[in-house]
Amino acid sequence: MSKAATIAAGVVAALTLLLLADWAVLSIRVPKDDKAVKALQEKTKQDASFAPELAALQKRVTDYRIARTLRDTWAGYGLLVASAVFLVLAKRNLPRHIPGAPQKATRGDSGGHLHRSRGPAIAAVEALDLAFVEEAVTRIGRGREMAIPLLQAIQSHYRYLPDEALRRLCELTEITPAQIAGTSSFYGQFRRSPVGEHIVKVCHGTACHVAGARQITDELRRYLEISEGQDTDALRQFTIEEVACLGCCSLAPVLMVDDHTAGRLTPNTAPGALKAFEKEPA
């Protein structure tokens, strides 16, 4: 919430409290004053010398009520204005999109390049079902010698080696975290980070490199909003890999999405090669 909205909310709260306090005080004091005036009126009927005292009391009561009425009227106006200001400011501060809601691809405003408008990365993170790990351990075994087949099974199921699955594996077997770290880093087949639904292989062979493979890769990473050190987009739709010659140098620069080839790309046209594989937000 902005500072101005916070101040408006504070004014609303203060004025509301003031009006409530006035109402509480008046609800006690008015009957009391009325009773005192009435009693003095009775005394004045019997003894006229009480008349000045009665007049003074009536003036004091009237002045008090006028002052309170004036103050409460201005407080009421102030409350209305402060409430309106607060509502306007609060509405302005509301997020434009529902958190987690996927958004459609849009054309951005930086140099006419395509942007994929995406929900928070957390939208793509699902709770991991670890039942498979338990089933794999029961089926394959618990010994240290079963580390590779178990890791292969886990990777085959989850498409990478999730930390939660590996922790569960260590709990259920004789395999240690150190053994897993050594095995998974030694064999190139194992992935420790999530993999996208589609593998985008961008050729960085000589012909493609000369024709601008680096710019193609950079543009795809920007389009998919893949952060530094990562190779997969937050929605886990695409994983980008830089590979050696794909064997179609005459089409350089080239990329492959799964087994579909696209060539003679430019940074502007490269994102279009992914379009056919993009899932429309539900």
Ligand code: FES
């Ligand atoms: S260098 Fe890219 S296809 Fe050969």
